[in-house]
Amino acid sequence: MPLKVYAAGASLAVLLVAGVAQAGETLTVYTYDSFVSEWGPGPGIEKAFEARCDCDLEFVALPGGVDILQRLRLEGQGTAADVVLGLDMNLMAEARSLDLLAPHGVDTAALDLPIAWDDDTFLPYDWGHFAFVYDTEQLSDPPDSFEALLEAPEDVKVILQDPRTSVTGLGLLLWIKKVYGEQAPEVWSRLQERVLTVTNGWSQAYFSLFMNGEAPMVLSYATSPAYHMAVEGTDRYQAAEFEEGHYLQVETAAMVADTEQPELARKFLAFVLTPDFQRHIPLGNVMHPAIDLGDELPAVYDRLIAPKSLAFSPEEVQAHRREWIREWRNAVAQ
Structure with missing residues (x-):
């Protein structure tokens, strides 16, 4: 969801979402911190799952998906996690290579995604497209393509995130690479003229800078x-639709192979594709739900852009991510 915090740092913070723990066993889920914030989907999901599991659902919050992957790599088979929630499709292959995860065993017939999905380890729980959000009070004619952004007037600045520390930053890296291929370094070099700053994470870029009027556009x-329209009642902030298409993100949950709570972990993963979980996604995580919610989907979702989906396979990202990050670093350093 876009309302995610991908700040740098690897410190581990445990957030127990408000509520009285029920009797029974504890299921430990590694996720990102905004997921379990008071405005995120975590509190509602915890309450709904604990009502059916006779257990305590305990969230362990990390800054973002990259940090979840790093924590798994550091802890190895000794990880305290039973389930990891927040690894997106661009991190899947690297996570799989750690050999720490098990098949989810969930019937995925109910999935409603813009792409086919047949992975038996990573279970989608939401999806969305990366985009440039603009402030209509600062920008009346937003760019409709990368070329239009590159040719925009000098005062049209954009706030980006670092692809080494931010999932959204990595998304833009892959988006530009998918559209431009070998010409990506040239595009990054030209884009530098439009960049106000590059932050470590999405939250700093969106809330601390963009929402305070520092620039008319943000990644x-x-x-x-959807959040601004449904919760704040304003149309001020909109997403620019690019004619090249937009890079797709699918977020997933997965079960740790050596969990001491395998039955409980499988029960949670089966719960992920139920309305009791999914109804908290559209305005809690501000992403598309992974199943069709019918009339429960907030009406504002009908007013969002519906771009063409672009994506590399998880294996392509794993094979080239470090190479492409070096390419980006060299291009922006010139």
Whole structure:
């Protein structure tokens, strides 16, 4: 969801979402911190799952998906996690290579994604497209392509995130690479003229800078305007639709192979694709739900852009991510 915090740092913070723990066993889920914040989907999901599991659902919060992957790599088979929630499709292959995860065993017939999905380890729970969100009070004619952004007037600045520390930053890296291929370094070099700053994470870029009027555009998600329209009652913030298409993000949950709570972990993963979980996604995580919610989907989702999906396979990202990050670093350093 776009309302995610991908700040740098690897410190581990445990957030127990408010509520009285029920009797029974504890299921430990590694996720990102905004997921379990008071405005995120975590509190509602915890309450709904604990009502059916006779257990305590305990969230361990990390800054973002990259940090979840790093924590798994550091802890190895000794990880305290039973389930990891927040690894997106661009991190899947690297996570799989750690050999720490098990098949989810969930019937995925109910999935409603813009791409086919047949992975038996990573279970989608939401999806969205990366996009440039703009402030209509600062920018009346937003760019409709990368070329239009590159040729925009000098005062049209954009706030980006670092692809080494931010999932959204990595998304833009892959988006530009998918559209431009070998010409990506040239595009990054030209884009530098439009960049106000590059932050470590999405939250700093969106809330601390963009929402305070520091720039008319910020790298975020095509779904971000849904929150402003539905919760804040304003159309001020919108997503620019690019004619090249937009890079797709699918977020997933997975079960740790050596969990001491395998039955409980499988029960949670089966719960992920139920309305009791999914109804908390559209305005809690501000992403598209992974199943069709019918009339429960907030009406503002009908007003969002619906761009063409672009994506590399998880294996392509794993094979080239470090190479492409070096390419980006060299291009922006010139």
